[in-house]
Amino acid sequence: MRGVFCTKELTIGIDGGPVSARSMLGDLIPGCDIFCLDQIHSGRVVFAEDLAPLETPRADGIISRDPDAVLCVRTADCVPVLAWAGDMPLNAAVHAGWRGLAQGIVATCIRMMRALGARDIRAGIGPSIGPCCYEVGREVVEALGAEPFVRVDGSQTVDLREAARSQLLDSGVSGSAIEMHDLCTACNTDRFFSYRRQGQQAGRNLSLIGGKSWSLPGLPVG
Numbered sequence: 001m002r003g004v005f006c007t008k009e010l011t012i013g014i015d016g017g018p019v020s021a022r023s024m025l026g027d028l029i030p031g032c033d034i035f036c037l038d039q040i041h042s043g044r045v046v047f048a049e050d051l052a053p054l055e056t057p058r059a060d061g062i063i064s065r066d067p068d069a070v071l072c073v074r075t076a077d078c079v080p081v082l083a084w085a086g087d088m089p090l091n092a093a094v095h096a097g098w099r100g101l102a103q104g105i106v107a108t109c110i111r112m113m114r115a116l117g118a119r120d121i122r123a124g125i126g127p128s129i130g131p132c133c134y135e136v137g138r139e140v141v142e143a144l145g146a147e148p149f150v151r152v153d154g155s156q157t158v159d160l161r162e163a164a165r166s167q168l169l170d171s172g173v174s175g176s177a178i179e180m181h182d183l184c185t186a187c188n189t190d191r192f193f194s195y196r197r198q199g200q201q202a203g204r205n206l207s208l209i210g211g212k213s214w215s216l217p218g219l220p221v222g
């Protein structure tokens with residue numbers, strides 16, 4: 001297994017969309033099938049093996065049993081989660097924003113991995129906006145069902161990474177099998193894109209997982 005949360009230099013110069021990301025990754029990682037998603041902030045997780053060649057499904061999570069598959073999610077503040085099985089070839093990538101988390105997308109992904117026979121599931125939670133910067137309204141707090149942080153001015157923030165970790169733990173993934181990067185994308189725009197800081201101009205941070213070995217700039221997991 002090889003997983004990495006890439007830093008922004010990888011995607012500078014491309015538009016950050018799924019088609020250009022797949023094309024660029026195809027050049028960097030030859031010999032592998034690259035899967036990117038048309039991300040819609042849903043709770044939907046798909047199997048790569050069910051897709052047509054070059055299909056870009058409307059979904060926010062993807063699972064594959066094929067070691068030649070490289071699964072990619074694109075984020076700019078949302079939480080990237082990479083998961084894999086230690087006891088069989090099985091990898092997954094999830095794009096988890098507040099809407100996806102409220103719909104239980106991380107728990108859905110783990111449930112689908114277990115249905116395929118995985119027992120020893122491990123996961124990495126990547127750089128995303130932290131509770132230092134993720135100010136939200138009441139609807140997000142209520143949708144996540146998480147305890148907010150209340151600032152002195154009365155504004156509220158939530159911890160999306162912790163919400164993702166909670167779903168992993170509630171799904172039976174051991175705390176010792178979860179690696180969490182606590183870098184905030186909005187505090188570290190020298191290394192990552194942040195939608196909150198850069199708005200529509202923000203590029204996308206790529207997170208990838210596959211069964212082969214390759215090297216890209218970023219934070220390796222596993």
Ligand SMILES: [Zn+2]
Nearest residue numbers: 132133184187
């Ligand atoms: Zn921050």
